[in-house]
Amino acid sequence: MSLLNLFRRRGSAPVARERLQILLSHERAVRGQSDLLTKLKDEILAVVAKHVNVEHDQVQVTLDRGEKVSLLEINVEVPNSVGALAAAQ
Amino acid sequence: MSKVIVVTSGKGGVGKTTSTAAIGAALAATGQTVAVVDFDVGLRNLDLVMGAERRVVYDLINVVQGVAKLPQALIRDKRIDTLSLLPASQTRDKDALTEEGVARVIKELRAKFDWVICDSPAGIERGATLAMRYADTAIIVTNPEVSSVRDSDRIIGLLDSKTEKAEKGERVEKHILITRYDAARAARGEMLNIKDVLDILSLPLLGIVPESEDVLRASNLGSPVTLNDPASAPARAYRDAASRLKGQDLPMTIPSDRKGFLDKLFGRRAA
Numbered sequence: 001m002s003l004l005n006l007f008r009r010r011g012s013a014p015v016a017r018e019r020l021q022i023l024l025s026h027e028r029a030v031r032g033q034s035d036l037l038t039k040l041k042d043e044i045l046a047v048v049a050k051h052v053n054v055e056h057d058q059v060q061v062t063l064d065r066g067e068k069v070s071l072l073e074i075n076v077e078v079p080n081s082v083g084a085l086a087a088a089q
Numbered sequence: 090m091s092k093v094i095v096v097t098s099g100k101g102g103v104g105k106t107t108s109t110a111a112i113g114a115a116l117a118a119t120g121q122t123v124a125v126v127d128f129d130v131g132l133r134n135l136d137l138v139m140g141a142e143r144r145v146v147y148d149l150i151n152v153v154q155g156v157a158k159l160p161q162a163l164i165r166d167k168r169i170d171t172l173s174l175l176p177a178s179q180t181r182d183k184d185a186l187t188e189e190g191v192a193r194v195i196k197e198l199r200a201k202f203d204w205v206i207c208d209s210p211a212g213i214e215r216g217a218t219l220a221m222r223y224a225d226t227a228i229i230v231t232n233p234e235v236s237s238v239r240d241s242d243r244i245i246g247l248l249d250s251k252t253e254k255a256e257k258g259e260r261v262e263k264h265i266l267i268t269r270y271d272a273a274r275a276a277r278g279e280m281l282n283i284k285d286v287l288d289i290l291s292l293p294l295l296g297i298v299p300e301s302e303d304v305l306r307a308s309n310l311g312s313p314v315t316l317n318d319p320a321s322a323p324a325r326a327y328r329d330a331a332s333r334l335k336g337q338d339l340p341m342t343i344p345s346d347r348k349g350f351l352d353k354l355f356g357r358r359a360a
Contacts, residue, residue, distance in 0.1 A: 011278035016235050017285045024242050024289060031246050 022067050037063060037072050044074055052078050093195060093205045094334070095224035097248075099240030101211030103232045104268040107304055107314065108327070109208040110138045112228070114313035115324075115331035117172035121203040124163065126175040128220035129210035130186060133177035139166065140311025141174050150178040153190030159197050168316055173202070183216040195223045213243065218251050225254070226262040226334070228295060232269045233281040238289055241265070245290065264295035266330060271300045272343050283343075296330030297343045298323050322346045 030036065041061055048054055058077040064070065096109045106129075113125040127135035130150060136142045141164045147157035152175070159175075166172035175198070178185070198205045209220035221227060227248050231241045245263060254261045267286060275282040287294055299322050307317035315324045315331075322344035329339050 013275070013278045013281050013285065016281055017289070020235055020238055020289050023239065027239075027242065028246070 022065065025067070026065050026070075037070065040072060041074060045076075048076050052076070091199045091203050091205065092226060092334075093199065093207065093224050094226045094228060095207045095209055095221040096228045096230060097209040097217065097221055097244050098211065098230040098237070099213060099217075099244040100232075100237045103230045103237050104298070104304075105211075105230050106134050106138050106208055107308065108228065108230050108266060108268065108298070109135060109206050110313035111315045111323070111327035112331050112334070113204070113206050114166075114169060114172060115315040115328045116204050116206075116334070117166070117169045118315070119331075119335070120171060122171045122173075122201070123204040123206065124173045124175055124198050124202040126198070126205060126207045127177035128186075128207055128216050130177045130181055130183040130216055131179065132210065133179050135208050136164075136174060136176045137311060138308050139174050139313065141166070141176070142311070145176045148176045148178040149194065150181045150185045152194050153186055159194065159201075168312075183210070183214070186215065186219050188219065188222065191219050192223060213247060217244075218247065221248055221252055221261070223253050224248075224261055226264070228264050228266050228330075229290075229292070230266050230268055231286060231290070233267060233271075233275065233283075233286055235281075238281065238286060241290055245292070263292050264333075265290055265292045266295045266298065268298040269300045270297050270343065272345070294341060295333055296326050297341065298326040298330075299343060299345065301346055303346070 045054065045059065054076055060073075060075040062071075062073045064073075096105050096112075098105050106127075109125050113123045117123040125135060125139070126149065127133050128149070129135070133148075136145055144164050147162035149162070151157040152159050152162045163173045163175055166174065175194075195205065207220045207224065210216040229241050229244060231237050248261045248263060249255050252261050265287065267283060270283070271280055274280040283294065283297060301321065301323045303318050303321040303323050304314055307314035310317055314321065315327050318324055319328075325344040329342070329344075332339055
């Protein structure tokens with residue numbers, strides 16, 4: 001453990017550098033304009049809410065900002081009864 | 090022609106006030122007139138670092154509100170007579186600063202001094218944006234550490250959008266001053282190195298101030314580090330930075346406190 005730590009401790013600076021480069025490329029992109037991903041999330045949820053009664057605590061939103069692409073994941077639980085209702089119409 | 094400089098960083102505790110005092114004193118020591126202005130309303134400290142805390146009568150807010158005239162509020166340094174301090178108010182709130190008031194005070198200072206150095210408060214709110222508002226040049230004080238670099242980047246964005254120069258389509262001249270640098274740790278890959286910081290922020294370097302106990306000693310004594318111990322590593326770094334502000338082209342070095350055998354033998358004086 002201690003030996004492993006000794007090796008691991010070398011070079012935390014490159015990690016810091018990489019994290020900063022990724023973070024700042026995002027922060028610079030959204031500077032002066034509202035956050036695109038937040039806007040997407042809000043509008044997607046609004047569209048879903050038009051057709052389905054969405055409970056806000058049943059919506060999971062995760063975001064992973066990567067270097068080249070970001071992943072915005074929105075999981076909305078749709079009750080089965082809605083599907084049945086739509087089929088009946 | 091006089092120049093207005095803002096010393097800023099976003100993050101607190103990186104060395105804005107130390108740098109303002111040290112560079113102000115270094116410029117004044119060359120015979121040019123310098124005013125250092127504390128914009129940290131409510132949390133003033135430049136007076137303490139300059140050793141003038143017992144001489145404060147009027148402050149920036151008093152001048153902005155017209156309660157006192159500028160010459161009444163300026164405190165002339167006892168060591169260098171070309172150096173003056175305009176302290177911040179300790180009791181008022183930063184909302185007492187108005188854009189018009191600050192503009193008027195800066196204009197008056199420009200007429201009296203070769204250099205006007207504004208010590209910005211931390212953060213990105215009113216005090217910080219007013220400190221940078223009328224600047225020609227910005228010194229962005231950055232520690233080789235992730236949160237400081239991120240905040241510096243944010244401040245650079247504000248300098249490019251919220252300053253008077255930016256609104257007129259001009260540019261504030263921007264420099265990075267790296268402080269609290271530990272060359273040995275950077276060499277071991279434990280600390281962001283100079284190249285890392287400059288690559289990320291893409292701005293020219295004004296100087297590298299090494300981590301040093303001389304900085305704390307100077308502030309304990311109420312003396313800018315460039316005056317307190319002119320031969321110390323941080324003093325040399327700040328003096329070089331001041332020379333670069335004046336347009337001199339000096340090779341970039343990282344001053345070191347490491348003493349040779351003879352220096353150790355004969356003590357500090359030999360350095």
